[in-house]
Amino acid sequence: MIVMTLPDVTDDDILLKQARRGNKRAISDIYERYVEAIYQFVRLRVGHIQQAEDITSAVFTAFIEQITTGRGPSSHLRGWLFQVARNHIYDSYGEKRGLPLETIEQMSAPHTTNPEHRTLQSISREQVQQLIQQLTPDQQDVLLLRFDQQLSLKEVSDILGKNTNTVKSLQLRAVRALQRAIARQGVDVR
Amino acid sequence: MINRPLGDAFEEAYERKQQGEPIDAIIADYPAVADELRTLLKVTELPSRAQPPHSEIADVRTRLDSTFQQQLEAAPVRQSGNSTGRRLTGLLGLAAALVGLLALMAVFGGEVVLPPTATATQTASPTATITVSPTQTPSPTVTATMTVTMTDIPATTPAPTATVTPLPASDTPVPATSAPSLAPTSVPAGDECQINPPDDWVMYVVQTGDTLSSIAVRTGIDDDSLARVNCIENAALIRQGQSLFVPRPPASDTGDDTDNSGQTSDDSTGDNDEEDYDDYDDYEDNYDDYDDYDDNYDDYDDYDD
Numbered sequence: 001m002i003v004m005t006l007p008d009v010t011d012d013d014i015l016l017k018q019a020r021r022g023n024k025r026a027i028s029d030i031y032e033r034y035v036e037a038i039y040q041f042v043r044l045r046v047g048h049i050q051q052a053e054d055i056t057s058a059v060f061t062a063f064i065e066q067i068t069t070g071r072g073p074s075s076h077l078r079g080w081l082f083q084v085a086r087n088h089i090y091d092s093y094g095e096k097r098g099l100p101l102e103t104i105e106q107m108s109a110p111h112t113t114n115p116e117h118r119t120l121q122s123i124s125r126e127q128v129q130q131l132i133q134q135l136t137p138d139q140q141d142v143l144l145l146r147f148d149q150q151l152s153l154k155e156v157s158d159i160l161g162k163n164t165n166t167v168k169s170l171q172l173r174a175v176r177a178l179q180r181a182i183a184r185q186g187v188d189v190r
Numbered sequence: 191m192i193n194r195p196l197g198d199a200f201e202e203a204y205e206r207k208q209q210g211e212p213i214d215a216i217i218a219d220y221p222a223v224a225d226e227l228r229t230l231l232k233v234t235e236l237p238s239r240a241q242p243p244h245s246e247i248a249d250v251r252t253r254l255d256s257t258f259q260q261q262l263e264a265a266p267v268r269q270s271g272n273s274t275g276r277r278l279t280g281l282l283g284l285a286a287a288l289v290g291l292l293a294l295m296a297v298f299g300g301e302v303v304l305p306p307t308a309t310a311t312q313t314a315s316p317t318a319t320i321t322v323s324p325t326q327t328p329s330p331t332v333t334a335t336m337t338v339t340m341t342d343i344p345a346t347t348p349a350p351t352a353t354v355t356p357l358p359a360s361d362t363p364v365p366a367t368s369a370p371s372l373a374p375t376s377v378p379a380g381d382e383c384q385i386n387p388p389d390d391w392v393m394y395v396v397q398t399g400d401t402l403s404s405i406a407v408r409t410g411i412d413d414d415s416l417a418r419v420n421c422i423e424n425a426a427l428i429r430q431g432q433s434l435f436v437p438r439p440p441a442s443d444t445g446d447d448t449d450n451s452g453q454t455s456d457d458s459t460g461d462n463d464e465e466d467y468d469d470y471d472d473y474e475d476n477y478d479d480y481d482d483y484d485d486n487y488d489d490y491d492d493y494d495d
Binding site for chain 1: 204229233234238239243247254255267
């Protein structure tokens with residue numbers, strides 16, 4: 001008798017397959033697994049709680065609708081969800097492009113409290129948010145997806161619709177841009 | 191503009207950092223850019239610090255959860271949602287329609303110089319007659335000949351006509367792509383269930399944690415066929431150590447689809463998985479403008495250096 005080793009398969013693939021067969025429990029598990037990650041990503045991209053909530057909701061509405069009608073992803077579940085989220089974020093740009101004015105003003109004034117003692121650890125959550133939101137949309141996408149959500153280079157390149165070399169350049173530029181933004185705040189990264 | 195080697199070095203270094211290697215050990219391998227790499231790697235830790243507080247997430251989730259539950263309850267339940275089945279009926283419809291069209295062309299093609307509206311070009315290209323078929327009935331110019339053909343092919347015309355019209359030029363490849371996926375399902379299932387796997391199937395011993403579903407996914411077959419071939423009536427009742435027949439998984443395929451990491455050298459793959467996102471391809475096209483915007487902005491960034 002031949003004892004075989006089957007190829008590895010991710011939990012996502014199994015859940016997704018069950019979901020495609022109409023298993024609501026699997027759909028629910030998928031939601032449970034990704035709702036917070038999607039919300040966090042969107043929240044940092046759009047900056048507004050309500051808007052982020054609406055977009056997150058729309059992502060899973062689309063997921064339910066597609067998966068129960070035989071459409072939607074058959075693999076690469078995580079990438080698909082983030083891609084839908086990103087599309088909704090871009091849709092929302094028409095309504096609200098850029099940042100609220102007061103945020104920009106806050107940011108353009110460098111923080112002056114003991115600049116020589118400021119370190120990376122001393123930057124507050126809100127400041128990090130603001131610094132990230134100063135970057136270009138693609139830079140924000142790649143920073144959040146790659147370094148916060150820790151998606152693979154391949155996943156990010158699929159989501160952004162760019163090849164992996166482009167994403168490598170983009171992520172380097174994004175990190176450099178963030179580092180410069182931090183430096184302008186008088187923070188010594190080293 | 192951007193330094194390609196540095197981009198590669200940064201990607202490698204970040205991957206190693208994700209594997210848990212200390213920054214000092216990593217940058218030692220890149221002496222020429224060690225300082226810059228150290229800084230950049232530290233900066234990669236920053237985005238995760240921007241996460242909203244737990245209280246906010248908990249608050250938002252209560253609302254998101256209830257919306258989701260409502261939508262899920264309202265969603266239709268598909269009975270053994272089987273795309274192969276749909277594809278099959280689609281194919282049958284297409285085939286039936288083609289037969290119908292062939293019959294039509296045979297009727298007309300012979301010697302009939304087509305009715306009033308027909309011109310010389312129509313006889314030259316038979317496909318032109320195809321587009322006529324769905325709209326025949328309302329057309330006043332078509333007379334006795336038409337009614338004859340409709341009665342000639344009564345069984346095939348009613349349903350498929352609508353689906354056929356968009357496809358006349360490109361219908362040849364369709365059967366080719368769908369045919370292979372039908373093969374595994376054509377396994378016999380008699381009254382007395384006999385385990386009689388196809389020749390190229392092999393024996394697999396069920397391991398701890400396996401489910402019929404997980405085995406099916408990994409061997410690229412649907413649950414129903416796997417259960418049928420192995421005479422399994424209750425999919426929940428497979429046990430560790432039990433032997434099942436499964437299609438031989440393609441050897442080269444191992445990890446191909448599921449392994450997303452470490453693809454540092456695989457570069458021309460931007461389009462590999464487009465079909466996974468096909469419903470959103472249209473969206474993508476709409477965002478080209480944004481991409482351009484980014485590129486300009488990026489140039490500016492480099493200048494900043």
